[in-house]
Amino acid sequence: MFFSSPPWDLPVYWALDLETGGLDARQDPIISVGMVPIRAGVIQLGEAFSTLVRPEAGRPIKPESVRAHQLLAGDLRKSPPLRAVLLEVDRRLEGGVLLVHNQGIDLPFLKDGHARCGLPWKKPRVVDTVDLIVRAATRRRLFRPGGEEMPSLNLGEARRVHGLPDYQAHDALTDAVSTAELFLVLRHVIGAKRLRDLR
Amino acid sequence: MTALDPVSFIRSTPPFDSLPQDLFDGAAKSLEVIYHPAGTKLVTVGEEPLKHLYVIRKGAVRLERAGQTLQVLEEGETFGYTSLITGKATLDGVVEEDLLAYRIPGQEFTRLLSDARFAGHFAAGLATRLESSLEHSPVATFRVDLLAPVETLVRRSAVWVDDTATVGDAARIMVTERVSSVLVRGEPPGIVTDRDFRMRVLAKGLGPETLVTRILSRPMKSVESSLPVHEAWAVLLEANVHHLPVMRDGEVLGVLTDTDLLKHTSQGPVAIQRLVEKLPDRGSLPGYSRKVTEMVASLLAGGLNPVVIAGFVAQLNDALMKRILHWAEADLGKPPVPYAWLALGSEGRQEQTLLTDQDNALVFADEGASSREYFTALADRANTDLSAAGFPRCPGGYMARNHCGTLSEWRDRFAGWVADPTAEGVLEAAIFFDFRSVAGSLDLAPLQEILDGIPRREAFLRSLVRQALDFRPPPLLLLRLRGGNDLDLKRQGIAPVVFLARCYGLAVGSQARGTLERLRAATRAGLMGPEASAAVIDSYRYLLGLRLRMQLKAIAEGKAPTNVISLSQVSGVERSRLKDSLRSIGSWQDKAAYRYQVS
Numbered sequence: 072m073f074f075s076s077p078p079w080d081l082p083v084y085w086a087l088d089l090e091t092g093g094l095d096a097r098q099d100p101i102i103s104v105g106m107v108p109i110r111a112g113v114i115q116l117g118e119a120f121s122t123l124v125r126p127e128a129g130r131p132i133k134p135e136s137v138r139a140h141q142l143l144a145g146d147l148r149k150s151p152p153l154r155a156v157l158l159e160v161d162r163r164l165e166g167g168v169l170l171v172h173n174q175g176i177d178l179p180f181l182k183d184g185h186a187r188c189g190l191p192w193k194k195p196r197v198v199d200t201v202d203l204i205v206r207a208a209t210r211r212r213l214f215r216p217g218g219e220e221m222p223s224l225n226l227g228e229a230r231r232v233h234g235l236p237d238y239q240a241h242d243a244l245t246d247a248v249s250t251a252e253l254f255l256v257l258r259h260v261i262g263a264k265r266l267r268d269l270r
Numbered sequence: 271m272t273a274l275d276p277v278s279f280i281r282s283t284p285p286f287d288s289l290p291q292d293l294f295d296g297a298a299k300s301l302e303v304i305y306h307p308a309g310t311k312l313v314t315v316g317e318e319p320l321k322h323l324y325v326i327r328k329g330a331v332r333l334e335r336a337g338q339t340l341q342v343l344e345e346g347e348t349f350g351y352t353s354l355i356t357g358k359a360t361l362d363g364v365v366e367e368d369l370l371a372y373r374i375p376g377q378e379f380t381r382l383l384s385d386a387r388f389a390g391h392f393a394a395g396l397a398t399r400l401e402s403s404l405e406h407s408p409v410a411t412f413r414v415d416l417l418a419p420v421e422t423l424v425r426r427s428a429v430w431v432d433d434t435a436t437v438g439d440a441a442r443i444m445v446t447e448r449v450s451s452v453l454v455r456g457e458p459p460g461i462v463t464d465r466d467f468r469m470r471v472l473a474k475g476l477g478p479e480t481l482v483t484r485i486l487s488r489p490m491k492s493v494e495s496s497l498p499v500h501e502a503w504a505v506l507l508e509a510n511v512h513h514l515p516v517m518r519d520g521e522v523l524g525v526l527t528d529t530d531l532l533k534h535t536s537q538g539p540v541a542i543q544r545l546v547e548k549l550p551d552r553g554s555l556p557g558y559s560r561k562v563t564e565m566v567a568s569l570l571a572g573g574l575n576p577v578v579i580a581g582f583v584a585q586l587n588d589a590l591m592k593r594i595l596h597w598a599e600a601d602l603g604k605p606p607v608p609y610a611w612l613a614l615g616s617e618g619r620q621e622q623t624l625l626t627d628q629d630n631a632l633v634f635a636d637e638g639a640s641s642r643e644y645f646t647a648l649a650d651r652a653n654t655d656l657s658a659a660g661f662p663r664c665p666g667g668y669m670a671r672n673h674c675g676t677l678s679e680w681r682d683r684f685a686g687w688v689a690d691p692t693a694e695g696v697l698e699a700a701i702f703f704d705f706r707s708v709a710g711s712l713d714l715a716p717l718q719e720i721l722d723g724i725p726r727r728e729a730f731l732r733s734l735v736r737q738a739l740d741f742r743p744p745p746l747l748l749l750r751l752r753g754g755n756d757l758d759l760k761r762q763g764i765a766p767v768v769f770l771a772r773c774y775g776l777a778v779g780s781q782a783r784g785t786l787e788r789l790r791a792a793t794r795a796g797l798m799g800p801e802a803s804a805a806v807i808d809s810y811r812y813l814l815g816l817r818l819r820m821q822l823k824a825i826a827e828g829k830a831p832t833n834v835i836s837l838s839q840v841s842g843v844e845r846s847r848l849k850d851s852l853r854s855i856g857s858w859q860d861k862a863a864y865r866y867q868v869s
Contacts, residue, residue, distance in 0.1 A: 113304050116277070117298075117301060234329070234370075248276065256305055256370075
């Protein structure tokens with residue numbers, strides 16, 4: 072039996088971005104989280120959620136990552152602990168679709184974080200704008216064989232390619248909003264009608 | 271372009287930049303982001319109106335009426351407010367270039383209107399969009415007079431309840447009568463509004479059985495029926511109320527809402543006009559040019575089209591002119607015979623936005639031939655004062671001090687140009703035939719009669735057309751637009767329309783001076799097809815707007831405004847509109863060349 076996939080704009084998408092203290096989910100801490108929902112194809116900035124995360128013992132922030140996000144341990148000390156933050160994240164993701172730019176980075180951090188805090192990772196459906204960029208490029212090549220090279224997967228670059236304005240990068244919430252907007256454009260470019268066309 | 275996140279972008283975009291922080295923060299909480307690809311229909315006339323106020327971040331939206339483009343809105347521009355304020359979809363809105371826009375819900379917009387500066391911004395924009403939305407419909411005469419008494423806005427009599435009524439009674443009556451307030455009988459009478467239901471009933475946990483006397487406001491803030499519209503606006507803002515009973519002979523005539531008033535107001539020009547009328551002396555002239563420039567910039571930002579703005583500027587310039595002549599007469603004594611001060615060229619056509627070179631002349635009655643010195647001195651003072659106010663003197667311009675003569679002299683001059691159209695004569699005729707009497711009591715009918723005879727003057731008309739066709743859009747435009755070429759918007763776009771419109775207007779015996787009125791007259795008379803006419807009008811408006819935006823930008827950057835635009839600096843939308851505009855002007859010129867057998 073076939074279960075038909077819902078129209079693309081029926082589910083609620085939560086665009087999420089993490090700023091981390093490095094690139095290794097097994098060693099480095101999550102230091103901030105930004106989320107913003109897309110309901111019926113409209114980004115709801117008023118429902119945005121963003122917070123810094125209190126540093127965990129034994130997971131220092133790598134100096135080279137500070138250059139990007141400009142957050143120092145001192146800024147974070149009064150912030151809620153990871154467990155409380157992840158509960159907030161999960162509460163929002165309940166029944167929705169997780170939208171990230173490059174799941175290869177964010178997902179391991181989320182999964183590992185949940186495991187550390189003794190929380191179950193509920194495996195939400197995931198849509199990744201990096202996949203969509205590749206598909207949009209493939210689609211263009213179909214119509215124009217021998218065309219362009221590999222598209223840039225960088226969030227800011229991809230936004231520029233698709234005519235979106237520049238936003239300040241490396242702030243978790245702004246990157247989440249950036250991802251959400253890019254998603255709306257790419258959804259149109261690849262002509263996705265149903266959720267399954269996006270996954 | 272600096273990298274701004276949505277909230278910072280909105281904050282830096284007029285009129286949001288002038289909002290108090292708490293009001294802005296409230297609105298920012300409900301901010302949404304939408305994306306629509308090119309071709310999406312956002313709103314259709316007569317169907318569901320828009321429910322949000324939109325601010326364009328990227329892309330463009332085309333406003334249309336019956337398939338004709340009225341306006342193309344771009345980054346930083348807002349739309350949706352005519353829908354929100356009138357509750358109707360009065361224009362079609364189509365996405366022209368992939369659109370990324372931020373929006374706030376209608377009820378938030380309404381809340382922001384409590385801020386006077388914010389509301390004023392939309393009042394100005396609303397007037398034009400309503401005007402343009404009606405322009406092609408039979409009720410095209412719609413015009414709002416800000417000096418009209420406020421009673422002209424009252425559409426229905428007030429709805430009353432007794433002081434024994436309950437809140438439930440009042441609410442039911444308001445729903446059936448479709449009003450947002452009721453008056454309560456009593457001494458003095460009071461008023462209950464839908465806001466009171468929210469703030470004083472629901473928020474306080476009261477029920478429908480509550481007596482209206484418990485929540486009403488009295489005495490009511492009201493205005494006299496004879497008060498001008500613009501003053502009623504000020505009362506409303508000062509008292510911070512949303513409903514304003516209008517009184518005549520101690521009786522309530524009706525109740526105006528802030529929405530009624532907002533539909534009918536635009537404050538800037540009124541304020542400056544008052545200022546001009548009260549200018550104490552010549553010493554206060556130098557700031558005038560800057561004031562007008564600021565007003566023009568804010569009206570343009572408010573969404574007014576340049577033709578409407580030029581109308582306001584002309585009113586102000588006229589008021590200034592009267593003031594200046596009043597001083598000159600005070601210095602020199604009462605004029606010995608009646609005279610008239612003529613504005614020529616763009617000032618005569620009421621098409622000036624930023625102040626340009628003086629073009630004026632003076633005519634006095636024949637009986638004053640021996641008083642020529644008086645009038646030359648009068649003109650000299652007036653020319654000097656105009657320079658001080660910021661109208662530059664120009665060697666090529668026409669100044670009254672050198673163009674000062676009796677009515678007969680002028681009539682002979684006019685007649686000479688028409689009878690014997692030399693190249694130089696036609697050039698002067700073109701400027702002088704746009705004359706308009708700005709001040710003075712002399713009857714200029716003898717001059718107008720010569721213009722009225724032009725339809726029978728084939729040779730003159732043909733010369734006039736030939737001269738008009740000296741100004742043309744650049745050739746091979748379609749191929750060259752993408753290069754880094756410069757375009758002179760005045761010589762290659764605006765002047766071709768103005769000059770040919772003058773020919774057509776005069777050819778059909780129209781007494782209008784304005785370019786758009788002349789085009790419309792020619793269309794009514796069948797000299798132009800309605801489609802060509804609409805295309806030329808649209809193009810002309812567009813070019814004026816483009817030039818004005820460019821010049822204001824130059825002024826803001828401390829540069830001298832010019833007419834030359836570099837094509838590499840304009841966006842894609844601008845370029846394609848520019849191309850379309852010049853193309854329709856060119857094809858109109860081709861038709862004219864054929865019709866009058868000139869090449």
